[in-house]
Amino acid sequence: MSEGATHSRTADAHAVDGRRFREVLGNFPTSVVAITTTDGEARPHGMVVGTFTSVSLDPPLVSFLADRSSTTLRTIRAAGRFCANALAGNQERLSRQLATGPAGQRFDSAMWHASDLGNPVLDGIVAWVDCAVERVVEIGDHLLVVGRVRDLRVESMKTPLLFFRSGYGDYLSSTSVLMDRLVGWDEIGR
Template sequence: MGVNQDEQLSAQLAPRDRFRWVLSHVPTTVVVVTAACSDGPAGLAIGSFTSISLDPPLVGFFPDLSSTSWPRIRSAGRFCVNVLAYDQEDVVGAFAKSGGDKFSGLESRPARGTGSPILDGAIAWIECELDDEIRLGDHFLAVGRVLNLSAERNDPALVFCRGAYTRIA
């Protein structure tokens, strides 16, 4: 078998860049984690969300150590994972920025159990209580114990793959 162009490019990259480039081929779910904090709502975009356990029901995501929103969400102790639909790329942009009112121009309603914002248009939402947090490299692993959840739209999810947003039906 010959070496294809992707393999040639991969071999030329520095180890960190190669790691990032190769892993960019793995599609990741795009979610927004929100919380009702004492000083107003907080939220951040996450590109690494997963289910962890069915018994007990646990989910996990990986906020960056440098995130300014994650400490606020952590302090709230409860949050809502909003699974974005393929047509919500603009929502990611609002929550990927640092500072400012990330909720400006967006509609939401409070989750019954936690008061965390459920974003209009999300295909599903998962209310959680922070169960654990582990520092791993340049990220935290945040583990949420699921309190309540719902799938609200039957549309494709927004995913990130090879440096671009796309959808999976």
């Protein structure tokens, strides 16, 4: 028997419970991304994910994971398209609204414009990636949605919103802090 097979059996004997799994993985910071689309009547739909990632440069592909029960995911699959909006550090309220608000009220007071594909691009974000659905793969209790990038843009130099240890925060690059100190910008406003 190989060492790998022995290790695999040992790992199975020590199954990981869901609570511990979430607790430990909460120590891996994730970006906060709003996935948006519109339905057949051009009404906006959206959800928040912490699983958005690049998949391939050639062809340009990205992906995210969504719970099988997501109503927004059903709308995305029907539309065949979505836009990934990287939320800015000052958009925690919008994130909470898109993540937990009633589906029909998630875009109340949210400002946005339609991408060329017709997906909502939210105002005030860091960047966006507009995609056509390439493939949907069943994985555990989630679905992996792979999108072929059709357009993308950096909207601002704001810091991104992050989720870490069950809380929101934003990212501040140590390089940015150093540059601000060298230029003297950190003294402005004191």
